[in-house]
Amino acid sequence: MQALAPGVHLHPGYLDASAQKALLEEIRAVVAQAPLYVPAMPRTGKPMSVRMTNCGALGWVTDKERGYRYQATHPVTGEAWPAIPKMLLDIWDDVANFPLLPQACLVNFYSADAKMGLHQDRDEQELGAPVVSLSLGDDCLFRVGGTARNAPTASVRLGSGDLVVLGGEGRLAFHGVDRIYPGTSMLLKNEGRINLTLRRVTRGQI
Numbered sequence: 001m002q003a004l005a006p007g008v009h010l011h012p013g014y015l016d017a018s019a020q021k022a023l024l025e026e027i028r029a030v031v032a033q034a035p036l037y038v039p040a041m042p043r044t045g046k047p048m049s050v051r052m053t054n055c056g057a058l059g060w061v062t063d064k065e066r067g068y069r070y071q072a073t074h075p076v077t078g079e080a081w082p083a084i085p086k087m088l089l090d091i092w093d094d095v096a097n098f099p100l101l102p103q104a105c106l107v108n109f110y111s112a113d114a115k116m117g118l119h120q121d122r123d124e125q126e127l128g129a130p131v132v133s134l135s136l137g138d139d140c141l142f143r144v145g146g147t148a149r150n151a152p153t154a155s156v157r158l159g160s161g162d163l164v165v166l167g168g169e170g171r172l173a174f175h176g177v178d179r180i181y182p183g184t185s186m187l188l189k190n191e192g193r194i195n196l197t198l199r200r201v202t203r204g205q206i
């Protein structure tokens with residue numbers, strides 16, 4: 001385990017190749033039920049470059065009119081999100097050091113030219129639980145800083161199977177994805193990167 005910033009820990013190679021393949025199959029099943037869609041930025045309605053879906057009781061969504069939020073249904077199909085695969089619940093159990101299970105798993109799909117600007121994950125009421133983030137497929141350049149936007153940042157290349165935990169004083173650390181390195185992994189059939197982000201949303205037992 002490697003500290004990228006206070007409270008931000010990288011577990012390089014957390015999933016071996018066969019676990020990555022098994023998890024990818026689970027995510028394919030999630031996407032078959034809850035298709036990837038293009039989220040839009042609040043107010044401007046500008047499309048994000050990352051395509052998204054979710055599994056879990058709640059999913060993180062954003063659109064022009066209502067902005068960033070969690071909701072129980074897919075914004076395009078109107079269906080409830082599929083359940084979080086057991087493999088991911090077990091991973092949370094292993095690394096989160098939190099007594100309750102995650103409620104939301106955001107599935108981010110990055111094509112070769114997608115990125116995600118520097119931001120904090122702050123749409124959750126429960127900030128005592130960490131954010132647990134897994135990478136599958138192509139490498140990316142991940143950037144993480146402090147809890148102020150202008151704090152210095154460190155960049156690290158994340159590969160398939162790498163896991164990052166943002167917890168404690170790192171829970172609100174600014175972070176983002178500056179670029180994808182297309183063709184650096186053979187896991188997916190085509191180029192691209194999948195990121196899975198597990199979170200608690202509400203406070204207390206649900």
Ligand SMILES: O=C(O)CCC(=O)C(=O)O
Nearest residue numbers: 106108121133177195197
């Ligand atoms: O893709 C990643 O590694 C980060 C994703 C992220 O920060 C988010 O979905 O909030």
Ligand SMILES: [Fe+2]
Nearest residue numbers: 119120121175
């Ligand atoms: Fe984030």
